[in-house]
Amino acid sequence: MSDQFYLDNFRRYYRRGLKAHRKGELPLARMSLLKAAEMLYKLAASSTGELRTVRKQKARRLLELARSLPVESENNTAPSGGAAARTGDAEETDSKKWIMTALPDVSMDDVAGLDDVKDVIRRRVIYPFRHPEVTEKYRKKSGGGVLLYGPPGNGKTMIARAIAAEVDATFFSVKCSDIISKWVGDAERNLQKLFEAAQEHPRAVIFMDETEAIVAKRGGDSTVMNRVIPEFLSQVDGVQGRHGGLLLLGATNRPWDMDEAALRTGRFGELIYVPMPDLPARRKIIAMNLDGIPLSENFDLDDVAARTEGFTGADLEGLCERAKDAPYEREIVTGEEQCLTQGDVVTTMKNTRLSVREKMLEKYEKFEQQ
Ligand SMILES: Nc1ncnc2c1ncn2[C@@H]1O[C@H](COP(=O)(O)OP(=O)(O)OP(=O)(O)O)[C@@H](O)[C@H]1O
Ligand SMILES: [Mg+2]
DSSP states (O other), X not given: OOHHHHHHHHHHHHHHXXXXXXXXXXXXXXXXXXXXXXXXXXXXXXXXXXXXHHHHHHHHHHHHHHHHSOSSOOTTOOOOXXXXXXXXXXGGOOGGGGBOOOOTTOOGGGSOSOHHHHHHHIIIIIHHHHOHHHHHHTTOOOSEEEEEEOSXXXXXXXXXXXXXXXXXXXEEEEEHHHHHHHOTTTHHHHHHHHHHHHHTSSSEEEEEETGGGTSBOTTSSOHHHHHHHHHXXXXXXXXXXXXXXXXXXXXXXXXXXXOGGGGSTTSSOEEEEOOOOOHHHXXXXXXXXXXXXXXXXXXXXXXXXXTXXXXXXXXXXXXXXXXXXXXXXXXXXXXXXXXXOHHHHHHHHHTOOOSSOHHHHHHHHHHHHO
């Protein structure tokens, strides 16, 4: 069988597996992910170098996940995962729904660049939970609050997902805009429930995405905010100090909108800047997004990466996706095998609107310096 065959099948099973997992159809997820892992092992066997290692690691993680899922469905395997507030029904928001099952679809290795950020995360989030005794011995801080901030599309949410997959703790995940928009009136109660649920676990991470939605500066005439923020702050304070096993992880692309009280030590006391990807990171992101795509012989990845200064990770992902349309259409029209050329990518690049502007970057830099 050809690599292409395995790759196509891997993608098919993988997508099916994740979808089933999301819907709580765990036996189907198990079966599909097992198949996906099998395909990936086959692909790894015929790959070389870094790609081989990466594929093997990913296959192993998939296998572990698949094996952790039930063979047959039980009546009570309610779907878990994602934010809790899909229905907005207060009865539905029981604590189990908050828990995000760690899907190993992203790992720290998939996050390109950001080595400093990853170091801090390991030291601050992963090691304390993995080696509590050593953390205790050296009186290193565990728990508390860490806020990832930076321009949109550069991996903040992705890092949080990778943490969920790697950390040995129960992971609660909420999107703050959901707390506000879907539960107006119930927001405080849901915050309480979330923190209560987290405290029942010896080690837990609460990930709050789009944190600015919930801790936007006070003083405006938003009555919701004026009630929710104090509740949030008091929940956080209640937890800190007496519970070193709880880590509050936030992500925002509007740090300046956050209530200053929330950024104090003991709340989101530690701020980590997630910057735009540098050259090696851009190269890796492009390479990952073109993995398995036939490239023209003189395709120069270094040159392509060098031309993408100012692109965010998400911009690069979009660029690759759109560039592939060209050979795809050529092949459909001509019926002959095609490949992606550097020209395809460069042309697409010229028609790309960057999502982050210079002005905006200056704003982040100014915030970082404060
Ligand atoms: N460092 C990176 N390595 C690999 N892929 C990346 C990286 N940064 C961004 N991406 C790609 O861009 C997508 C968007 O990234 P993500 O959602 O994590 O951005 P974000 O920083 O959370 O943005 P926002 O502030 O808008 O929420 C990711 O799903 C991923 O495909
Ligand atoms: Mg995000």
